[in-house]
Amino acid sequence: MILPIIAYGHPVLRKIAKDITQDYPQLDKLIEDMWETMYASSGVGLAAPQVNRNIRLFVVDTLQMFRSMDEDDRAEYPGDEGLKAVFINAHIKELEGDEWSYNEGCLSIPKIREDIYRQETVTLLYVDDQFQTQEKTFTGLTARVILHEYDHIEGKLFIDHISPLKRKLLKGKLNDISKGKINVDYKMAFPG
Numbered sequence: 001m002i003l004p005i006i007a008y009g010h011p012v013l014r015k016i017a018k019d020i021t022q023d024y025p026q027l028d029k030l031i032e033d034m035w036e037t038m039y040a041s042s043g044v045g046l047a048a049p050q051v052n053r054n055i056r057l058f059v060v061d062t063l064q065m066f067r068s069m070d071e072d073d074r075a076e077y078p079g080d081e082g083l084k085a086v087f088i089n090a091h092i093k094e095l096e097g098d099e100w101s102y103n104e105g106c107l108s109i110p111k112i113r114e115d116i117y118r119q120e121t122v123t124l125l126y127v128d129d130q131f132q133t134q135e136k137t138f139t140g141l142t143a144r145v146i147l148h149e150y151d152h153i154e155g156k157l158f159i160d161h162i163s164p165l166k167r168k169l170l171k172g173k174l175n176d177i178s179k180g181k182i183n184v185d186y187k188m189a190f191p192g
Contacts, residue, residue, distance in 0.1 A: 001033050001036065002033070002036055002037050002040045002186075002187055003033050003034070003037045003051040003052075003187070004051070004052075004187040004188055004189035005037070005041060005050055005051065005107045005108055005186060005187065005188045005189070006049065006050050006051065006052050006108055006188075006189050007108055007109075007177055007178060007180070007182075007188050007189065007190045007191065008108055008109045008157070008174055008177045008178050009174070009175075009177065009178025009179075009190070009191040010052075010108075010178075010189070010190070010191045011191075012049050012052055012053075012054055013049055013050070013108060013152070013155070013157060014155045015049065015054050015155050016153070016154055016155045017047075017048065017049055017054050017055050017056045017057075017152075017153040017154075017155070018054060018055055018056065019055075019056050019089040020055045020056065020057065020088065020089065022131045024055065028129075030048070030051075030053065030057070031057070031059065031086055031129055033051070034046050034048070034051060034057075034059050035059055035061075037051060037186075038059060038061070038107075039061075040186055040187075041107050041186040042186075043107050044060065044061055044062055044064065044065055044145050045058060045059065045060045045061070045062075045145045045146070045148060045149040046058065046059050046107065046149070047149045047152030047153055048152075048153070049152050049153065049155075050107060050108050050152060052189065055153075056088065056089045056090060056153045057086070057087070057088050057153070058086075058087050058090070058149035058150070058152065058153060059085070059086050059087070059149075060083060060084070060085055060087065060142070060145050060146055060149060061082075061083075061084040062080075062082040062083050062084075062141055062142045062145050063082035063083065063084050064082075065082060065141060066080075066081060066082035066141075067082070077139075077140035077141055078140075079139045079140060080138075080139050080140030080141055080142050080143070082141075082142060083138070083142050085128065086128055086129040087124065087126045087128075087146070087149070087150075088126060088127045088128065088129070088131070089126055089127050090124050090125070090126035090150060090153065091124070091125050091126070092122060092123070092124060092150065093123040093124060093125050093135065094122070094123040094137075095119045095121070095122055095123075096119060096120070096121040096122075096123075097119050097120030097121040097139070098119070098120060099117040099118060099119050099120075100117065100118070100120055101115045101116065101117050102115065102116060102118070102141075102144055103115050103116075104116045104144075104148060104158045105158075106148070106157065106158050107186070108157070109157065109158070109159065109174070109177060110177065110182055110184045110188075111173075111182065111184075112159070112170060112173055112174075112177075114158065114159065114161075114162050114166065116148075116158050116161045116162070117161065118143070118144050118147050118148075118161075119143075119147075120139055120140065120143060121137060121138070121139045121143055122137070122138055122143045122146055122147055122150075123135065123136070123137040123138075124136060124137075124138070124146065124150075159174070177190075178190065178191050
């Protein structure tokens with residue numbers, strides 16, 4: 001089932017999400033719905049707060065990004081071949097490497113994109129969809145998407161990484177989004 005994407009301005013997007021246990025109600029169904037919602041919205045990642053669940057859960061599929069790139073573009077991200085995975089109760093163990101810029105957007109903040117600096121490598125402790133404990137290191141675009149989704153479970157948004165001046169310049173657009181004054185080709189839920 002395709003779930004509505006929660007729009008900028010909704011309080012759930014600013015809460016630190018909670019760890020869950022394996023017996024979280026209908027977890028498998030929620031994960032299935034999140035995949036369906038993400039693909040229907042043309043996203044490469046989706047966090048539970050974006051579908052109005054205050055839990056530490058996100059899904060990422062960067063395989064599709066890499067499939068659409070030519071060989072030269074893929075070569076820009078050595079060590080990153082893409083990934084499709086579920087992350088539950090994720091916590092960053094380590095951030096490494098230089099910060100690099102990439103133009104990011106967000107399903108909860110449609111039609112706004114900004115160059116965001118993030119570190120090139122992240123090591124995460126998490127459990128997968130089988131509730132098996134994992135500790136893995138990710139790099140390149142995959143690390144970036146993971147860090148973007150990780151921000152969501154920490155109550156942060158990509159616009160928190162831009163300068164106060166840029167945020168001020170975006171204020172009108174952000175207010176319009178929170179009021180539902182935006183046209184998108186996917187289902188959204190707006191504050192209030």
